Amino acid sequence: MNSRLIEEIATGFKTLWLHKLRSLLTILGIVFGVGSVVAMLAIGEGASQQTLEQIKRLGSSNIMIRSIKSEDENQGNRVRFPIYGLTYEDALRIEFGFEGIKNVVSMKTLEKEARLGRNRINLRIVGTTTNWFDVVTRPLLAGRILSREDSLERKNVCVLTRYGANKLLANEATIGQQVYLGSNVFEVVGILNTEDQLAGSSSMQSPDQPIDAYIPLTTAQAVFGDIAVVNTSNSRDRSLVELHQIIVQLENSDLVLSGAKSILRTLKMFHTTKDYEMDVPLELLKQTEKTKRTFNTVLGSIAGISLIVGGIGIMNIMLASVTERTKEIGIRRAIGATRKMIIRQFLIEAVILTITGGLIGIGFGVVVPSVVEYFAKMPTKIPLYSIVLSLGISVFIGVIFGLYPAWKAAQLDPIESLRHQ
Amino acid sequence: MKDKKIVVELSEVTKRYQIGTNVVHALSGVSYAFESGCFCSIQGQSGSGKSTMLNLLGCLDSPTSGSYFLNGQDVSKMDDEQLSAVRLSHIGFIFQSFHLIPQLTVSQNIQLPLSYLGWNKDKSEDRARELATLVDLKDRMDHRPVELSGGQQQRVAIARSLANNPKLILADEPTGNLDSATGGQVMEVLLELNRQGKTIIMVTHTSEIAAHATSAIHMLDGKIDRIKS
Ligand SMILES: Nc1ncnc2c1ncn2[C@@H]1O[C@H](COP(=O)(O)OP(=O)(O)OP(=O)(O)O)[C@@H](O)[C@H]1O
Ligand SMILES: [Mg+2]
Numbered sequence: 005m006n007s008r009l010i011e012e013i014a015t016g017f018k019t020l021w022l023h024k025l026r027s028l029l030t031i032l033g034i035v036f037g038v039g040s041v042v043a044m045l046a047i048g049e050g051a052s053q054q055t056l057e058q059i060k061r062l063g064s065s066n067i068m069i070r071s072i073k074s075e076d077e078n079q080g081n082r083v084r085f086p087i088y089g090l091t092y093e094d095a096l097r098i099e100f101g102f103e104g105i106k107n108v109v110s111m112k113t114l115e116k117e118a119r120l121g122r123n124r125i126n127l128r129i130v131g132t133t134t135n136w137f138d139v140v141t142r143p144l145l146a147g148r149i150l151s152r153e154d155s156l157e158r159k160n161v162c163v164l165t166r167y168g169a170n171k172l173l174a175n176e177a178t179i180g181q182q183v184y185l186g187s188n189v190f191e192v193v194g195i196l197n198t199e200d201q202l203a204g205s206s207s208m209q210s211p212d213q214p215i216d217a218y219i220p221l222t223t224a225q226a227v228f229g230d231i232a233v234v235n236t237s238n239s240r241d242r243s244l245v246e247l248h249q250i251i252v253q254l255e256n257s258d259l260v261l262s263g264a265k266s267i268l269r270t271l272k273m274f275h276t277t278k279d280y281e282m283d284v285p286l287e288l289l290k291q292t293e294k295t296k297r298t299f300n301t302v303l304g305s306i307a308g309i310s311l312i313v314g315g316i317g318i319m320n321i322m323l324a325s326v327t328e329r330t331k332e333i334g335i336r337r338a339i340g341a342t343r344k345m346i347i348r349q350f351l352i353e354a355v356i357l358t359i360t361g362g363l364i365g366i367g368f369g370v371v372v373p374s375v376v377e378y379f380a381k382m383p384t385k386i387p388l389y390s391i392v393l394s395l396g397i398s399v400f401i402g403v404i405f406g407l408y409p410a411w412k413a414a415q416l417d418p419i420e421s422l423r424h425q
Numbered sequence: 426m427k428d429k430k431i432v433v434e435l436s437e438v439t440k441r442y443q444i445g446t447n448v449v450h451a452l453s454g455v456s457y458a459f460e461s462g463c464f465c466s467i468q469g470q471s472g473s474g475k476s477t478m479l480n481l482l483g484c485l486d487s488p489t490s491g492s493y494f495l496n497g498q499d500v501s502k503m504d505d506e507q508l509s510a511v512r513l514s515h516i517g518f519i520f521q522s523f524h525l526i527p528q529l530t531v532s533q534n535i536q537l538p539l540s541y542l543g544w545n546k547d548k549s550e551d552r553a554r555e556l557a558t559l560v561d562l563k564d565r566m567d568h569r570p571v572e573l574s575g576g577q578q579q580r581v582a583i584a585r586s587l588a589n590n591p592k593l594i595l596a597d598e599p600t601g602n603l604d605s606a607t608g609g610q611v612m613e614v615l616l617e618l619n620r621q622g623k624t625i626i627m628v629t630h631t632s633e634i635a636a637h638a639t640s641a642i643h644m645l646d647g648k649i650d651r652i653k654s
Contacts, residue, residue, distance in 0.1 A: 335524045339538050340513025
């Protein structure tokens with residue numbers, strides 16, 4: 005039985021090989037259709053995985069609120085000394101005004117030059133509460149993180165990142181060194197490992213950056229104050245921002261979307277202009293799902309149409325083949341082949357065509373995503389099920405569109421077929 | 426005649442074709458019993474119904490009326506699938522224009538009935554070699570039909586018709602497309618098969634060939650008009 009099938013397949017191949025070019029042209033539709041399916045799934049899968057990774061990094065139960073210059077201050081009537089953004093009160097309101105909140109991390113950021121001996125580097129100084137380290141968990145390489153005591157006593161202590169430490173210190177493990185942040189002396193108490201930003205990540209930024217240096221929020225307030233001075237070529241721009249960012253961590257990710265909504269409502273009540281912006285990492289998932297859906301619709305339609313057109317092509321060629329081989333069918337019937345055997349033979353040929361098309365299509369489907377990955381810097385991943393699915397689709401198309409020609413072949417009258425020239 | 430077994434029996438068999446309002450009586454009431462082991466020739470002018478009768482005998486067609494017994498079985502009432510099964514296991518066909526499948530090799534052509542019978546590969550290859558030896562084409566096993574002469578092709582067709590080891594071999598003008606010398610060779614093979622006990626029914630136009638037969642039927646207008654035995 006099995007060796008019989010192998011023989012039938014071999015004969016089918018041989019027959020189709022007689023018309024190599026015709027067979028090849030016939031399966032192009034299947035090639036493109038299956039190629040699109042595999043590529044589509046690979047790109048979609050890559051995007052999903054990237055998003056999941058990103059969300060994991062940003063925190064799936066986090067909400068991030070940033071201070072921004074509101075619209076009317078950005079243009080036209082420039083206020084000399086703008087006061088904007090999130091306030092200390094906002095942080096308190098959020099922390100005590102809502103249920104299900106685990107942590108509220110306040111951040112004050114400023115650009116300062118850090119100096120140690122002759123090494124200099126521009127850092128982003130992050131004045132923050134100690135729970136920062138609970139929310140943005142990064143492995144500690146050396147020393148310790150900031151403590152409550154540091155915060156209460158407004159100590160001049162800082163935690164550097166591996167990147168900053170490498171630039172400033174000869175030896176990473178040198179804890180207790182004195183560094184200048186701007187014109188103030190700070191003691192290095194710890195070094196964190198921060199990874200580089202993911203390539204091709206979306207607009208949503210990770211709360212931490214490689215160029216960070218963390219100091220207690222209280223110290224930042226006491227040492228640097230709330231007024232930021234930016235020297236431009238012809239003027240000194242001053243602005244007052246209390247907090248640059250607040251990270252809200254909720255008890256679990258189910259609370260994120262509703263929590264974000266109510267926090268926004270509260271902020272709106274206390275801010276006359278919209279001088280803040282909210283990022284919800286979890287919403288990335290929604291966004292990705294949406295783009296993925298659009299993408300799938302487009303590629304899915306191409307695949308669907310190609311597969312149908314491909315199937316019709318197969319049917320067309322098989323019908324032509326049946327006509328062309330009427331005599332062969334007559335001979336086989338005269339020898340004793342039943343209708344079922346004839347159907348089987350032509351179905352096998354149709355499925356050989358579609359499976360071959362499917363395999364070539366899978367080849368394309370594997371190559372295209374890696375080209376996309378290279379040029380569009382989009383990660384892709386080919387899930388195993390897409391290969392299985394494609395082969396399944398190929399067989400299915402072969403059977404569906406091969407059935408009618410095979411049936412027609414089987415209906416031929418043996419005697420008339422034999423007379424056919 | 427009484428002691429001989431009867432393989433094939435036709436009684437009052439008719440075959441009508443209707444084309445529009447025109448009715449063609451290809452066979453109009455044929456009754457005949459073929460004995461086991463006979464070599465019977467069928468002659469008659471063109472259109473007299475020889476091929477029609479042979480096709481009926483070969484279970485390729487069903488009669489319009491009348492009955493047909495093959496090995497005691499009433500074949501006229503069988504459906505397509507049963508007829509196919511009878512052809513596959515009991516009948517060998519040889520045609521005027523050979524009817525080999527062009528994309529298959531000699532060996533594969535000979536094995537065709539065996540593949541439908543579900544024989545395994547080794548067994549059926551052995552059988553094909555045996556039959557090719559019988560028709561003297563042992564060294565042409567892997568050739569395609571187009572690479573063979575007419576006589577060789579017809580010998581392949583004979584080998585194929587023998588593959589299922591049928592008792593009954595039907596041949597429709599097997600030498601019609603061959604010159605007399607090659608035709609003679611093919612006849613030799615058929616006569617040898619008859620000597621080995623096969624029943625052979627053969628349509629032919631040539632009287633010299635009909636002379637080899639143990640019994641001869643002559644047809645006219647869908648009827649048997651003369652029998653010679
Ligand atoms: N499928 C068909 N449809 C209509 N008429 C047919 C069909 N097949 C055969 N006939 C008619 O039946 C008659 C007998 O045909 P058949 O082929 O049996 O003749 P034959 O004796 O074999 O002739 P030849 O020696 O030329 O081969 C002819 O008149 C033919 O026209
Ligand atoms: Mg004829």
